[in-house]
Amino acid sequence: MSRKLLDLQRxxxxxxxxxxxxxxxxxxxxxxxxxxxxxxxxxxxxxxxGHFPDEAQQMGALILEHVNIGFLSENLGLSENSNIRxxxxxxxxxxxxxxxxxxxxxxxxEDDDEKTWGVDAVGAWTSALTGAGVKLAVLDTGFDLQHxxxxxxxxxxxxxxxxxxxxxxxxxxxxxxxxxxxGLTSDGSFRYGVAxxxxxxxxxxxxxxxxxxxRDILTGMAWAIEQNCDIISMSLGAPVREGETFIPEYExxxxxxxxxxxxxxxxxxxxxxxxxxxIAPVGSPANAPSIMAVAALDPTLAVADFSSGGINSNGGExxxxxxxxxxxxxxxxxxxxxxxxxxxxACPHVAxxxxxxxxxxxxxxxxxxxxxxxxNTRPLQDAERDIxxxxxxxxxxxxxxx
Amino acid sequence: xxQVDIKVIVDIKGGTDPEDVSRSAAQMGMQVERVIxxxxxxxxxxxxxxxxxxxELKGVLRVAPESHVQLPPISPKIPQ
Numbered sequence: 001m002s003r004k005l006l007d008l009q010r011x012x013x014x015x016x017x018x019x020x021x022x023x024x025x026x027x028x029x030x031x032x033x034x035x036x037x038x039x040x041x042x043x044x045x046x047x048x049x050g051h052f053p054d055e056a057q058q059m060g061a062l063i064l065e066h067v068n069i070g071f072l073s074e075n076l077g078l079s080e081n082s083n084i085r086x087x088x089x090x091x092x093x094x095x096x097x098x099x100x101x102x103x104x105x106x107x108x109x110e111d112d113d114e115k116t117w118g119v120d121a122v123g124a125w126t127s128a129l130t131g132a133g134v135k136l137a138v139l140d141t142g143f144d145l146q147h148x149x150x151x152x153x154x155x156x157x158x159x160x161x162x163x164x165x166x167x168x169x170x171x172x173x174x175x176x177x178x179x180x181x182x183g184l185t186s187d188g189s190f191r192y193g194v195a196x197x198x199x200x201x202x203x204x205x206x207x208x209x210x211x212x213x214x215r216d217i218l219t220g221m222a223w224a225i226e227q228n229c230d231i232i233s234m235s236l237g238a239p240v241r242e243g244e245t246f247i248p249e250y251e252x253x254x255x256x257x258x259x260x261x262x263x264x265x266x267x268x269x270x271x272x273x274x275x276x277x278x279i280a281p282v283g284s285p286a287n288a289p290s291i292m293a294v295a296a297l298d299p300t301l302a303v304a305d306f307s308s309g310g311i312n313s314n315g316g317e318x319x320x321x322x323x324x325x326x327x328x329x330x331x332x333x334x335x336x337x338x339x340x341x342x343x344x345x346a347c348p349h350v351a352x353x354x355x356x357x358x359x360x361x362x363x364x365x366x367x368x369x370x371x372x373x374x375x376n377t378r379p380l381q382d383a384e385r386d387i388x389x390x391x392x393x394x395x396x397x398x399x400x401x402x
Numbered sequence: 403x404x405q406v407d408i409k410v411i412v413d414i415k416g417g418t419d420p421e422d423v424s425r426s427a428a429q430m431g432m433q434v435e436r437v438i439x440x441x442x443x444x445x446x447x448x449x450x451x452x453x454x455x456x457x458e459l460k461g462v463l464r465v466a467p468e469s470h471v472q473l474p475p476i477s478p479k480i481p482q
Contacts, residue, residue: 141473170473170476171476172473172476172482175482206471206473210472210473210474210475210476211470211471211472211473212470212471212472212473213407213445213468213470214409214445214468214469214470215409215435215436215438215443215445215468217471218438218441218443219436219438222438222440222441225440235482236471236473237471238469238470238471238472247469248411249409249411249438249441249443252441253440253441256440256441270474270481270482284469296481304481306481338478339478340476340477340478340482341478341481341482342481342482343481343482344473344482345482
């Protein structure tokens, strides 16, 4: 993140201070401490619903009874607040003292009547880019070739699964392709796809039972490279252990892809249980160093509870993040649509945005496209271990901010 | 003897032709299903006892089990 963006997002002080007293320091003593330093205008209140009474605004200091917390007013001035904080730091009755900061509600996205929250969060909704002329491959369980939202689209497809056609008998592939390269619902009223005019290449590498063999996945990858695809989206993977390294064949093929101007993007995996303190390593093949690993974000743009993290090194890092909780997209007929969660849903958001970037410049391919994506993310609160460079974002906006 | 799914990785940078190794492996009992020349990988199955013999073929870098992936049941309640 640039220094300027970091500065712009620095927490804003109110000018006041927050004091936390040790338990056992009674209310009268708290009054005494603050009145000695801030003057006689000290009042205390019992915490309750609603705001402080109007007269509280005139006080030099306030105390919240029963919770051992006091506030110095910003009306005392920055310098006086700083002086008082310095004195309170050495008072053994005070547990902590610090400047007070403004807090803001988290930004929360949600689907509305026109678009999914994911299309909105990555900036696709307000972008004029469509992915036109960019070849985007989705390697998954195939695709519902009769889906009404894709009528008239030029779709190249191939099945690498023994005895199965490209037709998606499971639903995962149709959902992922819908997010990456779908557009509007057939009645034109609702948008869920990121790159609606990308040339869609469907490689069926997972069977209708959701299982995939390494040989079929690698063959699908080689096929997409030979088809001169610019981007390959792979919402698939297997868990790995802490300390386990990548499978060399995936890395070999990913390097060949980059050398041929093709960027491979993969789901990081869903094996974490962050609410219980467990973060699982990025799975395979996303843990190959030359494959871009994608974490999932929820509508508050926080990392999803299940999203795997950068526990292992040498490719096991998270590179970028995308919307991956409550994602509405296409589903095979007769259902037509469904809402799913997972890094499988985050991955095609990144692939779709990659297509929009590739549309802007024919030189943005392979490693150059990788660099453009990670250098133009929207910075977020979570650690790099969990979200990599941040939320993938459309071209143009970062330049405008800078 | 149980058949295992394997991959035989050959030294294509050193000039080994995967198709040549594929033929030799088949003669040693490997059921070859797929050759991916781009990365010098031969996929198939063989008796577990045969793995050591395949590793001794000229130009073979290594023999390893084939990995698989499995999606969870498709459900809004299960991360995909």
